[in-house]
Structure formats: C-alpha cells, structure tokens
Amino acid sequence: MELFVGIDLGGTAIKLGLVSRDGKLVKTHQVPTKAESRERDIIVSNLKEALHSLLSGMEGVKAIGIGVPGGVDKKHGMIRFMPNIQPLENYALADDLEKSFGIPVAIDNDANNAARGEYIFGAGKKYRDFVLITLGTGIGGGIFINGDVYGGVANFAGEVGHMKIVPEGRPCGCGLNGCWEAYGSATAMIKRATGLVAMGKHTTLARVGEMSAKVIFDEAKKGDALALEVVDEACRYLGIGVANLIHLFNPEAVIVGGGVSHAGDFLFDRIRKYASLYAKTEMFETCEIIPAALVNDAGVMGSAALALMTLDKRQGT
Ligand SMILES: [Zn+2]
Incomplete structure (x- = not known):
C-alpha cells in the first residue's frame, strides 16, 4: 500500500499522519512544535524526531507533504514569512527533509493544502x-x-x-x-x-x-x-x-x-x-x-494530498 506523510506544522503543535492513496488515515502522531525555543536547529530536529517516530515500522511511504501557516516561495523552496514560527523563515525545510529521508518532500501554505485535501480526498x-x-x-x-x-x-x-x-x-x-x-x-x-x-x-x-x-x-x-x-x-x-x-x-x-x-x-x-x-x-x-468534507485532521490530510500530487507530478502521471 502506498502511504503519504502529511505534516501540519502549527505554532503550538506538529501534527503528523500517514495517509493511503484512497484517503485512509493509517497512523497519527503529535508533538509540541517547540517554537518558543526560537532556535531553528531545535525546531527542525524535533520535527525530524517526530517523523522518525511516525515512520518507524511502516513500509511503502512514498512522499512527504508539509503545510505551514505562512507564505511559501515554491520556486526557491523557501518559507518566506511565518509569524508563529519565525526561526523557520527563509529556510529550505523541504530540501533539508528530502536529504534526510530520501523521498520527495514538498511544502506549501496550509490553506493551499486544505484545498488539495478537498480535491484529492474530500468535497472537491x-x-x-x-x-x-x-x-x-x-x-x-x-x-x-x-x-x-x-x-x-x-x-x-x-x-x-x-x-x-x-x-x-x-x-x-x-x-x-x-x-x-x-x-x-x-x-x-x-x-x-x-x-x-x-x-x-x-x-x-x-x-x-x-x-x-x-x-x-x-x-x-x-x-x-x-x-x-x-x-x-x-x-x-x-x-x-x-x-x-x-x-x-x-x-x-x-x-x-x-x-x-x-x-x-x-x-x-x-x-x-x-x-x-x-x-x-x-x-x-x-x-x-x-x-468542506475534511473536518478533523484537515491539516494532515491536506499536506498528505500535497505529497501525493507531488509524487504523481514527479512521476509524470
Ligand atoms: Zn488584512
């Protein structure tokens, strides 16, 4: 079974989920964001640790999608503004995770991802x-x-x-x-x-x-x-x-x-x-x-939809 990671990166919590192509939320995980540390390294390694916990023992994970409450310059792969988690501004978070985890990683604004979630799994x-x-x-x-x-x-x-x-x-x-x-x-x-x-x-x-x-x-x-x-x-x-x-x-x-x-x-x-x-x-x-059809977990499902659409685009399907 193909699985896609959805990450809802908020100011207080990081919500993660594994979602199948047909929209089943197979596994979830949640940790505090640690934004109050105001340290990029702490926030990023915390996120990677949470991802490792989510992925442990799972097979068939194809891509990772991230949604953030801010502006993402997709051309340069940079979070440009994110008032709630400022240490990640002007940082290429997707590139970093792609190097660490070896599968496609994409990032976008959470509302754009919410639209993707409805398009792939919900009312859209x-x-x-x-x-x-x-x-x-x-x-x-x-x-x-x-x-x-x-x-x-x-x-x-x-x-x-x-x-x-x-x-x-x-x-x-x-x-x-x-x-x-x-x-x-x-x-x-x-x-x-x-x-x-x-x-x-x-x-x-x-x-x-x-x-x-x-x-x-x-x-x-x-x-x-x-x-x-x-x-x-x-x-x-x-x-x-x-x-x-x-x-x-x-x-x-x-x-x-x-x-x-x-x-x-x-x-x-x-x-x-x-x-x-x-x-x-x-x-x-x-x-x-x-x-909207996705009520609970809309953030995670939307980010998983971004992961799915990114994989399909890279594979040219
Ligand atoms: Zn205004």
Missing part, C-alpha cells in the same frame, strides 16, 4: 475549478484552477481574507483596514458580539461564559435577536466576499471549511442568500457553495 473530488475558504480566527483561501493550486508569481495568491470589503473599514491583524476577515471571521464575530454586550444590549450572550463563534451561532439558533444580528451581519459580508470570488474565478464551487463551517445550514443558507444578491445570476447559479 468532482471539481477542477473551485475556491476553498477556511473560516476560523481568520479567513484563509486556496484557489484551484484546472486541477491545481493557483499560486501567483511567488505562490502567495489566495490571501482572500485580506480582500478589501469596506474602504477605511475595521482594522485587520495584517495592519491594513477593511479586510474580509475583519468582518467575516470568528474573531470578527466575537469582537462584534463582545462590543454589543459591553454596551449593555439585551441579549442571552451576556450570560454565556467565554464568547466564541459557536456560542454566538447557538444563541442565534435559539432565537436571540442580537446574536442573530451578529450572525447575519457576518454572513452578509461572507456573501459579499463569496460573490467577489465567484466573479473573479467563475468556479464550479466555493467550498467552506474551518471551525465556523460547523454551524451548518444556518450559516450556509445565509451565505448563499447574500451571495445570490451580490453575484451575477448566471455565475451564482452554476456555483455550488458547500461545506
């Missing part, structure tokens, strides 16, 4: 042109054109979370204003709800413990008017952004993943409603807006 199997967006603390994106990720000149394309939605709008974590994720992400909803509660508005959200997107959706589903207002506002902006993506790419589908996507039809019905108001009818009607 039947499409060649789609956009994946991940709704979480921010909004990530991966653009699939004709069966592969569109990277742009330096492979930084797909930063959909920083599309400008409102001129001179809310400040975004990126330092600019009016970005999509300042209006449609979980963080944006939490900020909006917390602000309204602090103003003394009448809402059941005033009685919940820790504010989260899930809590806001739950209270909205139960009928709290203010929670519903927060949800509806976020969905209106999400619909505007999705309409922009539909106009830009004329995709067969917009696939929505990330923690917020668990809100289900309550979320999707609203995104579809608003996207239909803002998109050209002919283009909206031929674009499905659907949930």
